[in-house]
Amino acid sequence: xxxxxxxxxxxxxxxxxxxxxxxxxQDHGDEYISGTxxxxxxxxxxxxxxxxxxxxxxxxxxxxxxxVGPLIAAIESYLNWDTRVDAVVVGAGNLGSALTGFPGFKxxxxxxxxxxxxxxEKVGATIYDTPIYAMDKLDERVQSLGVTVAVLTVxxxxxxxxxxRLVAAGITAIWNxxxxxxxVPDEVIVQNEDLSSGYxxxxxxxxxxxxxxxxxxx
Amino acid sequence: xxxxxxxxxxxxxxxxxxxxxxxxxQDHGDEYISGTxxxxxxxxxxxxxxxxxxxxxxxxxxxxxxxVGPLIAAIESYLNWDTRVDAVVVGAGNLGSALTGFPGFKxxxxxxxxxxxxxxEKVGATIYDTPIYAMDKLDERVQSLGVTVAVLTVxxxxxxxxxxRLVAAGITAIWNxxxxxxxVPDEVIVQNEDLSSGYxxxxxxxxxxxxxxxxxxx
DNA sequence: TAGATTGTTAATCGATTAACAATC
DNA sequence: TAGATTGTTAATCGATTAACAATC
Numbered sequence: 001x002x003x004x005x006x007x008x009x010x011x012x013x014x015x016x017x018x019x020x021x022x023x024x025x026q027d028h029g030d031e032y033i034s035g036t037x038x039x040x041x042x043x044x045x046x047x048x049x050x051x052x053x054x055x056x057x058x059x060x061x062x063x064x065x066x067x068v069g070p071l072i073a074a075i076e077s078y079l080n081w082d083t084r085v086d087a088v089v090v091g092a093g094n095l096g097s098a099l100t101g102f103p104g105f106k107x108x109x110x111x112x113x114x115x116x117x118x119x120x121e122k123v124g125a126t127i128y129d130t131p132i133y134a135m136d137k138l139d140e141r142v143q144s145l146g147v148t149v150a151v152l153t154v155x156x157x158x159x160x161x162x163x164x165r166l167v168a169a170g171i172t173a174i175w176n177x178x179x180x181x182x183x184v185p186d187e188v189i190v191q192n193e194d195l196s197s198g199y200x201x202x203x204x205x206x207x208x209x210x211x212x213x214x215x216x217x218x
Numbered sequence: 219x220x221x222x223x224x225x226x227x228x229x230x231x232x233x234x235x236x237x238x239x240x241x242x243x244q245d246h247g248d249e250y251i252s253g254t255x256x257x258x259x260x261x262x263x264x265x266x267x268x269x270x271x272x273x274x275x276x277x278x279x280x281x282x283x284x285x286v287g288p289l290i291a292a293i294e295s296y297l298n299w300d301t302r303v304d305a306v307v308v309g310a311g312n313l314g315s316a317l318t319g320f321p322g323f324k325x326x327x328x329x330x331x332x333x334x335x336x337x338x339e340k341v342g343a344t345i346y347d348t349p350i351y352a353m354d355k356l357d358e359r360v361q362s363l364g365v366t367v368a369v370l371t372v373x374x375x376x377x378x379x380x381x382x383r384l385v386a387a388g389i390t391a392i393w394n395x396x397x398x399x400x401x402v403p404d405e406v407i408v409q410n411e412d413l414s415s416g417y418x419x420x421x422x423x424x425x426x427x428x429x430x431x432x433x434x435x436x
Numbered sequence: 437t438a439g440a441t442t443g444t445t446a447a448t449c450g451a452t453t454a455a456c457a458a459t460c
Numbered sequence: 461t462a463g464a465t466t467g468t469t470a471a472t473c474g475a476t477t478a479a480c481a482a483t484c
Contacts, residue, residue, distance in 0.1 A: 004423045004426045004427055004430075006419060006422050006423060006426065007450090008450095008451085009419065010450095010451070010452090011451090012415075012418050012419060012422050013412075013415035013418060013419065014415070015415075015418055016397075016412065016414035016415050016417075016418050017397070017399070017412070017414075017415075020397060020414075034464085034465065034466090035465075035466075036464085036465070041399065042399055043399070045452075045453065046465085046466095047452080047453060047454075047467095048451095048452065048453075050465090050466065050467065051451090051452080051453090051467090054466095054467070054468095059466085059467090060465075060466050060467080061459085061460065061465080061466075062458075062459045062460045062463095062464070062465045062466050062467090063459080063460050063463075063464050063465055063466085064460075064464090064465075064466095065465070065466085066466090079418050079421045079422065079425075080421050080422075080424065080425045081421060085421075085424075093316065094312045094313070094315040094316035094319065095312070095313070095316035097312040098311065098312035098313035098316055099413075101312065102413070104397070104413075104414060105417065108414070108417060108421075110417065149420075149424075172424075172427075173420060173423070173424055175416070175417070175420055179234075179235070179238060179322070181235070181259065181260055181261070187427070189420065189423045189424060189427060191416060191417075191419050191420035191423065193413070193416045194231075194234065194235070195317075195320070195322075195411070196234035196235075196238075196322060196326070197230075197231035197232070197233075197234050197235075198393070198409060198411045199234075199323065199326060199328065199393070199409075200230050200231060200233055200234050200297050201224060201227065201230060201231065201409050202367075202391060202393055202407065202409035203297045203298050203299060203303075203326075204224050204230050204297065204298075205222045205224060205391070205407045205409065206298065206303075206367075206390075206391055206407060207297075207298045208222045208224065209222055209390075209405070209407060212222075225474090226474095226475085228474095228475070228476090229475090252440085252441065252442090253441075253442075254440085254441070263476075263477065264441085264442095265443095265476080265477060265478075266475095266476065266477075268441090268442065268443070269443090269475090269476080269477090272442095272443070272444095277442085277443090278441075278442055278443080279441080279442075279483085279484065280440070280441045280442050280443090280482075280483045280484045281439075281440050281441055281442085281483080281484050282440090282441075282442095282484075283441070283442085284442090439484105440483105440484095441482105441483085441484090442481105442482080442483080442484095443480105443481095443482080443483100444479100444480090444481085444482095445478105445479085445480090445481100446477105446478080446479080446480100447476105447477080447478070447479090448475100448476080448477070448478080449474105449475085449476070449477080450473105450474090450475080450476090451472100451473085451474080451475090452471105452472080452473070452474090453470105453471080453472070453473080454469105454470080454471070454472080455468100455469085455470080455471090456467105456468090456469090456470105457466105457467095457468085457469100458465105458466080458467080458468095459464105459465090459466080459467100460463105460464095460465090460466095
């Protein structure tokens with residue numbers, strides 16, 4: 001179960017926020033955006049922004065910053081967000097629907113071309129123009145669509161079984177929103193999106209703040 | 219805009235997955251769970267699990283592992299997940315509804331006591347027993363409920379305005395699911411949940427794999 | 437007892453930050 | 461030109477991993 005170890009993972013995770021700012025600068029008609037400006041906007045160190053951007057190969061101009069168009073192109077190319085990628089959503093509940101409808105993903109090349117749900121009420125309907133199919137159509141549809149990316153938003157109890165089916169049908173990358181540690185073959189990519197760890201961070205920060213307040217009062 | 223810098227943030231983020239395994243062990247009737255077992259299950263190094271768990275103060279038993287009950291208690295206490303925390307959801311769309319209905323959060327002490335939405339269709343209804351109010355009731359309701367935590371799932375365009383209103387109404391911690399870098403006073407905690415960065419990681423892993431396959435073929 | 441596992445101390449690794457020359 | 465900003469090289473910092481004694 002070796003996985004694809006990403007170098008510069010923290011930098012990669014910050015790139016989308018740089019991309020957003022670059023796009024805003026573009027909309028605003030700016031020709032250049034400096035690392036310093038990005039850093040101020042995002043509350044980061046300028047050197048960190050420059051270091052992060054360097055992995056995309058973008059070259060800036062002293063005194064001006066980075067040319068906005070090429071910067072956007074460089075980040076999108078580095079992330080492969082300038083190529084269309086088709087995906088299916090499995091589990092068309094609220095979370096699955098939210099992800100299907102989120103316009104940001106399509107902008108990043110991710111097209112949700114089908115959804116699947118166990119609820120007969122949902123089958124046959126569309127969610128933001130995406131058709132929803134019954135779960136027993138999963139294998140056939142994934143194969144015929146030739147889709148290789150799946151977004152998994154089913155109840156934990158079904159996660160492993162469905163993941164296994166997805167892989168059998170040809171899925172090679174799973175964006176996993178369940179808290180189940182999926183067991184899949186080595187060559188299949190799993191990107192876990194764990195909301196609990198985000199909540200753990202929020203909780204710790206609140207705790208930390210309360211400790212600081214107590215200390216202040218002394 | 220200094221923020222609460224969390225020491226051991228990576229460890230904190232892993233704690234919820236350890237907690238889940240400990241609870242599963244408990245359901246299974248196990249008395250002990252070893253760091254080695256947890257590591258195998260989660261594809262981590264045993265030493266990392268031990269190091270992470272040590273921050274909670276739990277003490278294990280050589281040859282046996284960690285006592286399951288006390289381990290659960292130690293993690294929950296460290297994360298403050300054994301205390302009830304009330305919160306409101308702002309934006310009762312699909313994402314807000316998903317988070318409101320997610321049973322995991324209530325298990326971790328987070329109770330969504332009210333939701334707010336701009337859509338008149340939703341106002342007056344309930345989502346998983348949580349009442350939805352109109353946006354103009356936000357300030358009054360937050361204050362009268364005495365809630366200090368808010369989950370923000372509104373369209374980006376409204377995020378900053380609403381955050382400002384939330385803070386004015388007494389909110390001191392915001393779980394931010396928008397891609398807007400919120401400007402709030404120093405003492406207000408913002409936990410950003412950025413789905414784009416997760417998708418960036420998935421994209422890079424796919425790219426990395428395709429590079430490796432090309433290399434293999436040579 | 438023997439051996440698996442914990443917990444501590446030290447070493448390594450990688451990410452962040454600092455310093456500064458290059459340059460537009 | 462003067463000075464802000466880039467990009468590189470080096471230093472620092474923090475997280476992960478290794479080594480190993482303690483122990484049940």
